[in-house]
Amino acid sequence: MRNKVTPKRTRVPRAARLALREMRGRVAHRQRYRLVSQGWQYVGAMAIIGFAAWHSGTNLVYLVFSAMVAAFVGHGFIVGISLMGLDVRRGLPHHAVAETPVSIGVTLTNRRWFLPSYGVRLTDFLANAKPVGAAFFFRVDTKSSSETHYTMTFPLRGVYKLDRLEVASRFPFGMVERYFLVSQPQELVVFPQIVEVTEWLSRLQSYQGDLAAHQKGTGLDLFGIRSYNEGEHARRIHWKSTARTQRLMVMEFDREEQPKTTIILRNLVTADLRNDPDVVRDFEIAIVAAASLATQICKSNKEVSLLTSQGIIEAGSGSEHLNRILHALARLELVTTAKRWPSDAIDRKSIVEVRFRDWQPGEGSLADVELDARDLEIRSGKMLRRPGLVEAPPPNPTSSKRRAA
Known part of the structure; x- marks a missing residue:
């Protein structure tokens, strides 16, 4: 008796099995239908024609009914082909x-080697299934990609989680909509709204001025007088001291x-x-005020730092530093x-405090300029100030000097 030979089974790698399973899942869930209002009207008319054909037995009515059924079925078949091979x-x-308003780009790729896709609508959804925007592609040729964008305005700051994209089409007759979903989770950080804070910025600037560091530099204020060194410019010679001491003396300036x-x-x-609604509202206004002040200060090429109950962003300037501050404010929550704070965290020279609540035990104002949301x-x-409120008095420069002392 001849021994039975068992064919050797080739083991498929695990990664390939997972990829195949995912592909099958995508294909299985790719075909979804939605009957739109025009489709329901067409089905109603088709039912009436079919009942009339059955009741009368007229061949012509049967022919019309058959043509309507063929158009309906053919439409579902064509719209299905139109969505095949799309990424x-x-x-x-x-x-x-x-x-x-912010522009969000979308790219649709047709991987098929035959038949372009027509009338494709793309809808973007948040993680809570709320649509945020839509884009329309009139035609996407075979083996090619088409790019477009949609514009969205986010009402509040924070981190928005975009979840899935819906690709749908009603081509060619608009009776049946066929669609599929693509999971593409991404996060978009929305910075706080930037508004004009002219009043408080002017108060801050009038308080600050250009502060001298009391170190030698190239400023305008006199730092001291010393002996002349060879090679120094004659414009720095202090002639009155030179005449009194009978030797060349030069001026040094503050930095x-x-x-x-x-x-x-x-x-x-x-x-x-x-979770108090009034506190949350005032907190959001305070964040907008802080973000607007930081933006205006950075645009003036001056250094700014941010102190919150969750951490510190050290002093800096420029667009990258501003983005760090706005990114922190976008994620800031009530805690x-x-x-x-470290003992050296507060810059005593110029402090702006944005408040939205009463002082708690152990707290107190450190501000030269204060905003109450x-x-x-x-x-x-x-x-702007709410109607009926009296404008706060300008800051007292001597108060900061007493604190610094």
Whole structure:
């Protein structure tokens, strides 16, 4: 008796099995139908014609009914082919700004070697299934890609999680919509709204001026007088001292230092206030005020730092430093526990404190300029005082000097 030969089975790598399983899952869930209002009207008319054909037995009515059925079935078949072999990709910007339109790009690729795709609509959804925008592709040729974008305005700052994309088409007759979903989770950080804070910025600038660091430099204020060194410019000679001492004396000047600003926003609250609607509203206004001040200060090429109950962003300037501050403010939340600030964290030269609540035990104002969000409102892109409020007095420069001393 001849031995039975068992064919040797080739083991498929695990990665290939997972890829095949994912591909089968995509194909199985790719075909979804949605009967639109025009389709329901067509089905109703088709039912009436079919009933008339059955009731009358007229061949002509049967012919009309058959043509309607053929068009309906053919439409479902054509729209299915139109969506085969399509890939979609979303392109997010680095960040967005609340209340400012942002453009989000989408790319649709047709991998088929026959038949272009027509009338493809793409809808973008958040993680909570809320649509955020849509784009339309009139035609995507075979073996090619088409790019477009949609514009979205986010009402609030924060981190928005974009989840899935829906690719749909009703081509050619618009009776049946066929679609498929593509999971493409991404996060978009939305910076706080930037508004005009002219009043508080002018108060800050009038308080600051150009502060001298009392170190030798190239400023305008006199630092001292010393003996002349060979090679120094004659413009620096102090002739009065030269005549008195009978030897050449030159002037030294203070170094002019761009003032550093520290913005303080204490986001520490008690547990009972964390979900209070009024506190949350005032907190959002405070964040907008802090972000707007930081933006204006950085645009003036001056250094600014941010202190919150969750951490510190050291002093710096420029667009990258501003993005770090706005990124932190976009993610800032109300907390019930706070981190302790280092003893040297507060720049005594210029402090702006943005408040949205009463002082808690152990706290006190450190500010040269203070903004209370409870007294402010945002209107027409500007930070304004609420009607009926009296303007706060300008800061007293001597108070900061006493603190620094």
